[in-house]
Structure formats: C-alpha cells, structure tokens
Amino acid sequence: MTGQRGYxxxxxxxxxxxxAVEAITEAGPAALSLxxxxxxxxxxxxxxxxHFGDKAGLLTALAVEGFDLLAGxxxxxxxxxxxxxxxxxxxxxxxxxxxxxxxPELYRRDDPEVAAARExxxxxxxxxxxxxxxxxTDPDEEADALAAWSIVHGFATLWLAGALPPRTGPDPEAxxxxxxxxxxx
Amino acid sequence: MTGQRGYxxxxxxxxxxxxAVEAITEAGPAALSLxxxxxxxxxxxxxxxxHFGDKAGLLTALAVEGFDLLAGxxxxxxxxxxxxxxxxxxxxxxxxxxxxxxxPELYRRDDPEVAAARExxxxxxxxxxxxxxxxxTDPDEEADALAAWSIVHGFATLWLAGALPPRTGPDPEAxxxxxxxxxxx
DNA sequence: CTCGCCATCTTGTCAACGGCAAGTTAGGCT
DNA sequence: AGCCTAACTTGCCGTTGACAAGATGGCGAG
Numbered sequence: 511m512t513g514q515r516g517y518x519x520x521x522x523x524x525x526x527x528x529x530a531v532e533a534i535t536e537a538g539p540a541a542l543s544l545x546x547x548x549x550x551x552x553x554x555x556x557x558x559x560x561h562f563g564d565k566a567g568l569l570t571a572l573a574v575e576g577f578d579l580l581a582g583x584x585x586x587x588x589x590x591x592x593x594x595x596x597x598x599x600x601x602x603x604x605x606x607x608x609x610x611x612x613x614p615e616l617y618r619r620d621d622p623e624v625a626a627a628r629e630x631x632x633x634x635x636x637x638x639x640x641x642x643x644x645x646x647t648d649p650d651e652e653a654d655a656l657a658a659w660s661i662v663h664g665f666a667t668l669w670l671a672g673a674l675p676p677r678t679g680p681d682p683e684a685x686x687x688x689x690x691x692x693x694x695x
Numbered sequence: 696m697t698g699q700r701g702y703x704x705x706x707x708x709x710x711x712x713x714x715a716v717e718a719i720t721e722a723g724p725a726a727l728s729l730x731x732x733x734x735x736x737x738x739x740x741x742x743x744x745x746h747f748g749d750k751a752g753l754l755t756a757l758a759v760e761g762f763d764l765l766a767g768x769x770x771x772x773x774x775x776x777x778x779x780x781x782x783x784x785x786x787x788x789x790x791x792x793x794x795x796x797x798x799p800e801l802y803r804r805d806d807p808e809v810a811a812a813r814e815x816x817x818x819x820x821x822x823x824x825x826x827x828x829x830x831x832t833d834p835d836e837e838a839d840a841l842a843a844w845s846i847v848h849g850f851a852t853l854w855l856a857g858a859l860p861p862r863t864g865p866d867p868e869a870x871x872x873x874x875x876x877x878x879x880x
Numbered sequence: 881c882t883c884g885c886c887a888t889c890t891t892g893t894c895a896a897c898g899g900c901a902a903g904t905t906a907g908g909c910t
Numbered sequence: 911a912g913c914c915t916a917a918c919t920t921g922c923c924g925t926t927g928a929c930a931a932g933a934t935g936g937c938g939a940g
Contacts, residue, residue, distance in 0.1 A: 522888085538800040540725045545926065554890045556928085561888090565927070612856045615723040619857070632860075656863065656870070657846065657877035664849025665841070671797045672804070675817075678841065685841070692842035692878060707917080730897065739919045741899085746917090749899070 523561045523571075525551045530572060534606035539569065539616055569610050569617040570624055576607030577627035584634035591690055593638035594662040598686040601666035608666070635659060657693060665689055708746045708756075710736045715757060719791035724754065724801055754795050754802040755809055761792030762812035769819035776875055778823035779847040783871040786851035793851070820844060842878060850874055 529550045533542050544565055545555045562568040583600045587593035601608040610616055618624065639655040668674050669682050678685050714735045718727050729750055730740045747753040768785045772778040786793040795801055803809065824840040853859050854867050863870050 538798075540800070543926065544928095555926090556891080557889055559928075612852065612858060613723075614857055615725070650873075652862065653873045653877060656850070656859070657874045660849035660853060660874055661842065661846040661878075662849065663853055664845035664847065664851075666849075667797065667852050668845060668848055672799055673797060674841070677837065688835075688838045689842045689845055692838060693846075728897065729899095738917095740897090741920080742918055744899070 522551060522553060522557060526558055526561065526568065527571060527575065530568060531604075531606040534572075534609065539606075539610055539613065542569075544568070566617050570621050572607060573611050573617050573619075574621075574623050574627045576604065576611045577624065577631045579604055579607060580611075581627070581631040581634045584631065584638060587638065590638045590642050590658060591687065591694075593635070594658060594690040595683050595686055597635075597662040598666045598669070598682055601670060602682050605670060609670070612663075612667075658690075661690060661693055662686065707736060707738060707742060711743055711746065711753065712756060712760065715753060716789075716791040719757075719794065724791075724795055724798065727754075729753070751802050755806050757792060758796050758802050758804075759806075759808050759812045761789065761796045762809065762816045764789055764792060765796075766812070766816040766819045769816065769823060772823065775823045775827050775843060776872065776879075778820070779843060779875040780868050780871055782820075782847040783851045783854070783867055786855060787867050790855060794855070797848075797852075843875075846875060846878055847871065 526547050529547045530542060533546065533550075542565070544558045547568075548555045548557050551557070558568065562571060580597070580600050583596045584593050587596040635658075636655055639651060639658055642654065665686050666682075669678075669685075674685075711732050714732045715727060718731065718735075727750070729743045732753075733740045733742050736742070743753065747756060765782070765785050768781045769778050772781040820843075821840055824836060824843055827839065850871050851867075854863075854870075859870075
C-alpha cells in the first residue's frame with residue numbers, strides 16, 4: 511500500500527509522473543511545468559527536483575516507462591500486421607509517452623536505463639519482422655524492418671499531429687491496418 | 696536591396712526568421728527564445744513582438760515558409776519514388792521548418808496563410824501518387840497516398856530523432872530510397 | 881529508549897523568459 | 911513644414927527552472 515501520506519507524501523515520484531502524463535497529454539511536453547506538477551501534488555515547488563534532478567530527469571523517467579510499455583504491447587501482438595497496429599494504438603493511447611520518447615532533446619537519451627528500455631522495444635520490433643513469412647526473393651530483413659517501422663511511426667506521428675485529412679476516418683487502428691497492408695501487396 | 700539599416704533595421708522580419716531557423720536547427724523549437732533572436736539581430740527584446748505578435752506568430756510564419764518549400768521540392772520531383780526521397784531530403788535539409796510544421800501546438804494551425812500553404816504541399820503530394828502507374832487491381836488511391844506519406848514521414852522523423860540504428864548508414868536519401876522501394880514490391 | 885543519520889521536502893533567491901503597456905524615432909505623404 | 915503611422919524602445923509583471931540552505935520525520939544502531 512503506497513498510501514497518500516506515508517511520511518511526507520507517500521509516493522511523490524509516482525504521483526509526479528502520473529501528473530506529467532496528464533499535463534503532456536493535454537498541452538504537449540513544451541507546456542510542462544515542474545512547478546505546476548508540484549502544485550497538483552500539493553508539495554513545494556522544489557520537491558520534484560529531489561526525485562528527478564531537473565526537468566530532463568523527469569522526462570527521462572517517462573521515456574523509460576514509455577519504451578517498456580511499447581515493448582510490452584509489441585510482444586503481445588501476433589504477426590507483423592498486428593504489431594504495426596499495436597504500435598499505432600500505443601502512440602494514440604499513450605500520447606504523452608510517445609511524444610517524449612521520440613524527442614531526444616527533451617531528455618537524457620544516453621541514460622543507461624533509457625538505452626536499455628529502448629533496446630527492449632527495438633528487440634520486440636525486430637522479432638515481429640523476423641517472424642514474417644519470407645517469399646525468398648530478397649532477404650534484406652534490415653530494410654524490411656526499417657520500412658515497417660517507418661510506415662507505422664509515420665502514420666502514428668501524422669495522426670497525432672492532426673495532419674491527416676478528415677476522410678481518413680475517426681478510427682486510427684482501422685486506418686493504420688489499411689495502410690500497413692500496402693507494404694505486403 | 697533590403698539593406699542592413701534602411702530606417703531602423705531594414706529587414707527585421709526576415710532576419711528574425713533566419714535566426715529562428717538557425718536557433719531551432721541547433722537546439723529544437725522548445726529552446727527558441729524571442730529575446731535571444733532580438734539580441735542576435737541587435738534590437739530590443741520587444742521588437743519581435745511587433746512583427747509576429749507572439750512566439751506562435753513567428754512559428755506560424757515559419758510553418759508557412761516550410762510548407763511552401765516542401766511543395767516546391769515535391770513539384771520538382773519526377774515519379775513517386777523521387778518525391779519520397781525529396782520529402783526526406785527536405786526534412787533533413789530544412790530540419791527547423793519540418794519540426795515546426797508537424798508540431799501544431801507550437802503555432803496557429805488554423806491561420807489562413809498556413810492552411811493555404813499546407814494545401815499546396817498536400818496537392819503536390821497527391822499529384823505524385825496520382826501519377827503512379829496502376830496495375831489495376833485495387834484503385835484505393837487514398838490508402839496509397841496515406842501509405843506513401845506515412846513511410847516517408849516516418850523515416851524522416853525517425854532519422855531526425857536519431858532513433859535509427861548506426862547500420863542504417865550516413866546517407867538518409869540512400870537509406871530512404873531502399874525503404875520506399877519496399878512499398879512497390 | 882534515545883540519539884543521530886539521511887532521504888525527503890520546504891523556503892528563499894536568482895536570472896531568463898513571454899507578454900503587455902506606454903513612450904520614442906524616423907520615413908514618407910500631403 | 912507638418913503630421914501620420916509603422917517600426918522600434920523602455921519598463922514592468924507574473925511565471926519558470928535551477929540552485930542553496932534549512933526544516934522534518936522515519937528508522938536503525940547502540
């Protein structure tokens with residue numbers, strides 16, 4: 511039981527991360543304010559610094575969380591098409607994590623924890639590509655992986671940016687499935 | 696001749712936009728400071744506000760410039776493969792513009808000028824897809840356009856984020872060409 | 881049981897920033 | 911010559927991230 515008020519706060523670190531996700535989802539990472547997070551948690555403006563050092567530290571923790579969530583989602587997927595849809599679902603459903611993960615100027619991308627988590631996600635992605643039934647002709651698995659990653663990442667990014675035309679429809683997963691299939695024709 | 700010191704500055708607006716591109720290329724849009732731009736131009740800290748209203752106004756102007764640059768690059772391309780490579784070349788060569796264009800929370804995306812410029816770029820993109828030789832089977836041009844846009848946008852984004860593994864090589868255009876070809880197999 | 885340690889959190893301060901208001905300068909037009 | 915207005919300046923306010931130094935309280939050693 512990581513209660514509300516164990517000694518000082520109880521679980522400030524977790525509370526700050528949760529508030530950060532909320533704030534970033536609403537207004538983007540640029541608008542994130544450590545002081546605002548502190549206010550939401552009912553602590554002083556300098557409390558967050560103790561847990562994360564600085565803003566980049568908090569976002570680094572968020573990136574780690576994100577890469578692990580993504581790795582989990584990819585591992586649960588079946589074939590490569592499923593994995594692609596899962597990637598898009600992750601991006602749309604965990605917008606805050608996703609936006610931070612791929613904006614390396616916001617956090618410490620060489621942090622060992624984040625490097626390890628990124629590697630776990632990368633491995634899950636490559637496993638999906640390796641499981642593709644090959645029709646023999648061109649075994650450039652590297653280019654296949656890059657193409658698959660690019661198409662789902664691009665679709666997710668464009669969706670989140672609101673750049674896609676209205677006729678794409680309201681359901682990102684359905685639209686993504688149609689798009690990803692274009693890679694396999 | 697839009698000289699250096701015509702009356703007050705000469706061409707502050709243009710100078711600010713140029714400095715902004717430089718600053719964003721170096722440190723990302725989040726680190727952009729109007730006051731820093733003013734210092735670089737040798738004017739007071741409030742001068743930029745006169746030309747752009749606020750930070751979002753400056754970035755709106757930058758987005759317009761970017762969409763027009765992109766539209767031009769796409770129009771000059773030959774077939775769809777060329778256009779895809781041109782898209783990636785634009786993203787890498789005009790990183791600052793590209794990053795702002797697809798981060799709508801940074802600027803006024805409903806600004807009429809930016810909407811018009813975005814539409815010009817979109818038209819250029821769709822023209823490339825329409826020129827694709829069709830083999831008849833499935834004439835879903837919408838999904839084709841979305842797939843093409845997604846794969847080049849995803850590749851460009853991942854490249855800029857530094858997310859691609861080192862074995863991708865140092866040349867984004869060559870790698871992009873290999874990846875885009877995967878769509879046409 | 882008490883004493884001291886140390887992670888946790890607070891208070892106070894600083895420079896930098898975006899934005900606003902009010903004043904000043906200077907080109908151009910009548 | 912005289913004014914009009916765009917272009918820029920000066921001064922200010924509230925907010926932010928970061929840092930330093932102090933307060934609080936749980937917990938283990940003796």
